[in-house]
Amino acid sequence: MEGQSVEELLAKAEQDEAEKLRLITVHKELELEFDLGNLLASDRNPPTGLRRGGPTPEAELKALARDNTQLLINQLWQLPTERVEEAVVAQLPEPITRLPREKPVPRPRPLTRWQQFARLKGIRPKKKTNLVWDEVSGQWRRRWGYQRARDDTKEWLIEVPGNADPLEDQFAKRTQAKKERVAKNELNRLRNLARAHKMQLPSSAGLHPTGHQSKEELGRALQVAKVSTASVGRFQERLPKEKAPRGSGKKRKFQPLFGDFAAEKKSQLEMLRVMNSKKPQLDVTRATNKQMREEDQEEAAKRRKMGQKGKRKGGRQGPGGKRKGGPPSQGGKSKGGLGGKMNSGPPGLGSKRKGGQRQGGKKRK
Amino acid sequence: MRPLTEEETRVMFEKIAKYIGENLQLLIDRPDGTYCFRLHNDRVYYVSEKILKLAANISGDKLVSLGTCFGKFTKTHKFRLHVTALDYLAPYAKYKVWVKPGAEQSFLYGNHVLKSGLGRITENTSQYQGVVVYSMADIPLGFGVAAKSTQDCRKVDPMAIVVFHQADIGEYVRHEETLT
Numbered sequence: 441m442e443g444q445s446v447e448e449l450l451a452k453a454e455q456d457e458a459e460k461l462r463l464i465t466v467h468k469e470l471e472l473e474f475d476l477g478n479l480l481a482s483d484r485n486p487p488t489g490l491r492r493g494g495p496t497p498e499a500e501l502k503a504l505a506r507d508n509t510q511l512l513i514n515q516l517w518q519l520p521t522e523r524v525e526e527a528v529v530a531q532l533p534e535p536i537t538r539l540p541r542e543k544p545v546p547r548p549r550p551l552t553r554w555q556q557f558a559r560l561k562g563i564r565p566k567k568k569t570n571l572v573w574d575e576v577s578g579q580w581r582r583r584w585g586y587q588r589a590r591d592d593t594k595e596w597l598i599e600v601p602g603n604a605d606p607l608e609d610q611f612a613k614r615t616q617a618k619k620e621r622v623a624k625n626e627l628n629r630l631r632n633l634a635r636a637h638k639m640q641l642p643s644s645a646g647l648h649p650t651g652h653q654s655k656e657e658l659g660r661a662l663q664v665a666k667v668s669t670a671s672v673g674r675f676q677e678r679l680p681k682e683k684a685p686r687g688s689g690k691k692r693k694f695q696p697l698f699g700d701f702a703a704e705k706k707s708q709l710e711m712l713r714v715m716n717s718k719k720p721q722l723d724v725t726r727a728t729n730k731q732m733r734e735e736d737q738e739e740a741a742k743r744r745k746m747g748q749k750g751k752r753k754g755g756r757q758g759p760g761g762k763r764k765g766g767p768p769s770q771g772g773k774s775k776g777g778l779g780g781k782m783n784s785g786p787p788g789l790g791s792k793r794k795g796g797q798r799q800g801g802k803k804r805k
Numbered sequence: 806m807r808p809l810t811e812e813e814t815r816v817m818f819e820k821i822a823k824y825i826g827e828n829l830q831l832l833i834d835r836p837d838g839t840y841c842f843r844l845h846n847d848r849v850y851y852v853s854e855k856i857l858k859l860a861a862n863i864s865g866d867k868l869v870s871l872g873t874c875f876g877k878f879t880k881t882h883k884f885r886l887h888v889t890a891l892d893y894l895a896p897y898a899k900y901k902v903w904v905k906p907g908a909e910q911s912f913l914y915g916n917h918v919l920k921s922g923l924g925r926i927t928e929n930t931s932q933y934q935g936v937v938v939y940s941m942a943d944i945p946l947g948f949g950v951a952a953k954s955t956q957d958c959r960k961v962d963p964m965a966i967v968v969f970h971q972a973d974i975g976e977y978v979r980h981e982e983t984l985t
Contacts, residue, residue: 694807697861701839701854704808708833711815716827725931729956 464514466507474515477535481512552632593618806845806865813878817842817849820876820884821894823935824948828897845870848877848985849884851893870985888947888972889984891937895945898937900930902951902968909940912947913975918968920961930955936968947973 473482489500519530551559558564571580574589581589598610634641647661663685667673678684695704809817822829832840832851839854845868852860852872860871873893876886886894904912908922924941932954938946949968958967976984 694810697806697808697843698858699808701841704841705833705839708814708818709830711811712818712822712827712830712833715815715818715822725954726929729929729931729954733956 464510466510468507468511472508472511474512475536476515476519477533478537478539479512479516479532480537481508481515483508549636552635553628806843806860806868806871809842809844809849813844813882813884814842816878816882817875817884820886821890824886824894824899824937825897826899828899831897832893842875843871844878847879849875851875851890874985886948886972887984888974888976891945891947891972891974894948895937895939898948900927900934900936900951901939902926902930902936902949903939903941903943904946906941909946912938912970913973915970915973915975915979917952917966917970918949919963920958920965920967921963923958923967926951926955926958926967928955932957935971938968938973945974947971947975 468483468485470484473484474480475482483504487504490497490504516530519532521528521530523529568583570582572583572589574581581587583589593611593614595611595614598614600606600608600610604610630641647664649661653661666676669676818829821832825832840851841854841857843850843852843857845865848870850870850872851874856872860868873889874887875890875893876884878884902918903924903926904918905922905924908918911922912918918938926936930936930951932951934951934954935948936951937948940946947970949971952966952969953961961967
């Protein structure tokens with residue numbers, strides 16, 4: 441008995457081992473190609489089990505996925521590992537497959553004004569040395585920039601030229617010139633940028649009054665001046681005949697093209713419901729038409745009866761009878777008809793109304 | 806291409822509701838797919854979600870039309886229904902007018918319907934109600950506005966206009982260039 445149980449135990453242990461091995465070993469005819477840098481495994485085995493057609497074989501797909509993932513993870517476990525904050529981390533090698541571009545290729549920018557000019561004249565960039573020998577400080581200094589070789593703003597002695605005003609500050613003049621050059625450069629850079637992105641710079645056309653402004657420039661200057669208050673022009677009064685400026689509102693924002701379709705549907709249905717509820721339940725024209733129709737029918741019936749009576753009684757009395765009976769009967773009948781109909785009007789019409797609901801407040805006078 | 810704003814949707818629904826009334830919700834809420842209205846170059850198109858996704862891949866200036874054009878918004882933001890919407894209005898029409906065979910051709914050339922050409926008209930049509938015009942063989946020919954209520958139609962003389970012409974299927978030939 442014990443021997444049997446021991447044998448059984450051993451057999452069972454062996455079975456378990458085999459099971460474990462089977463779980464992690466996968467047999468493939470063709471080896472997979474691994475790109476561990478991208479965590480990619482490519483399986484080139486022909487998918488014979490999957491090409492049968494008919495409904496998708498879920499079980500086979502699942503088994504295939506499990507096998508391939510197992511192989512990939514086996515490979516990952518063979519990588520060199522390191523410990524990072526109590527976690528064992530594998531060091532991935534460099535990725536082999538090159539991924540395609542995420543964004544489209546940038547389109548070529550338009551040339552700047554200098555580039556256009558240089559191209560026109562055939563000017564090529566001259567190769568210049570990085571450092572220049574500076575006599576004053578006795579060392580090699582860079583050509584431009586911080587602590588450059590010939591910085592004329594850093595001169596300690598400037599001779600006043602012969603034709604200049606003796607009381608003028610030459611140092612301030614030089615720093616001023618430098619600032620103007622920097623500002624001009626910045627302006628040109630922005631202009632080049634605006635040309636590249638096809639945007640418009642805010643122009644200062646009318647803002648420097650010269651006395652020879654055009655009407656448009658003056659108008660623009662006026663608009664800019666209006667908006668240049670602390671409240672951005674909100675409380676500025678307009679002249680008596682001045683019109684409001686066009687296009688000074690915010691740009692409209694629309695819903696996205698593929699918004700939530702269900703929400704769109706719901707809001708539209710809601711709008712319909714509101715529209716329908718706002719319509720008057722008692723349609724006055726329909727009421728009058730119905731009234732007219734009933735009156736016509738009654739009159740026609742009365743005339744027919746009068747005609748029959750007249751024919752029976754005789755020629756003379758017939759018309760007389762008709763004439764006499766006509767107006768008073770019409771007047772009486774119509775008044776009575778109206779009176780009679782007044783009470784039965786709304787309920788009768790109510791049955792024809794859409795919702796079949798009674799609107800107490802909307803009785804016809 | 807963009808969805809309609811609240812204001813535009815309201816104007817459009819009011820116009821369409823003149824012809825089909827509360828059946829409009831059957832156009833919005835369809836069991837066989839999600840359909841929506843989109844605005845492109847001032848024209849309103851009724852398009853299924855599938856086609857919309859495909860049309861989104863075409864640039865705006867190259868896109869001519871998508872789905873069914875229901876109509877367009879004029880420069881003063883009024884909505885004008887085009888005949889291309891007839892296929893969707895005819896099955897849900899509340900008020901119908903049938904036209905005699907003799908007057909059919911006149912209507913298809915863009916003229917109004919006279920009393921002499923009127924075959925049948927639905928009961929209790931009110932004046933200036935939107936109506937769909939049919940031939941005697943129940944083929945939808947177009948739509949219009951009732952010039953007289955059903956009551957008045959009975960009393961009026963044969964040369965009077967009973968239906969103002971709004972759109973007819975003859976426009977497919979006459980206004981081929983402007984319909985998208």
